[in-house]
Amino acid sequence: MKNVTLFLKGTFTILSFLILSQCKPMPNSTSDNEKTFIVGPETADCTGVAPMKCLQVKEKESDTWQNFYTNIEGFTYEPGYEYVLKVRTEKIENPPMDASSIKYTLIKQVSKTKK
Known part of the structure; x- marks a missing residue:
């Protein structure tokens, strides 16, 4: 039983790493550390x-929707609204294997529109 648990934990860790390594960073917009989402x-x-x-x-409005796997510090999402946000990005040194290497922080909520 202990071997099965250890095997499952190892498999889960490897799969998590593989999934997250396939995430593509979003391209830069105005500067290297500021984006509009x-x-x-x-x-x-x-x-x-x-x-x-x-x-x-x-x-951009013409882009397709992308899954965003982490949170934006300072932003509280409410379903049913479309937001335009200015965010700051910071590279995280030595992030955990199952976490993003970029920290996103809300600078300003530009708009919030009921959809």
Whole structure:
């Protein structure tokens, strides 16, 4: 039983790393550490370390929605609204294997529109 538990933990860790390594960073907008995000009115089912709900985010109106696997510090999401946010990005040195290497912090909520 102990071997099975150890095997499952190892498999889970490896799968988590593989899933997160496939995430593509969003391209830079105004500067290297400041971005404008459009956050969609609904979350989507996604899988990071475990099944979860992801914000739907894009940088331009013409872009397609992308799953956003982490949080934006200082931002409280409310379903049914589309947001335009200014966020600061900071590279995290030595992040945990199952976490983002970028920290996102809300600078300003530009708009909040009922959808």
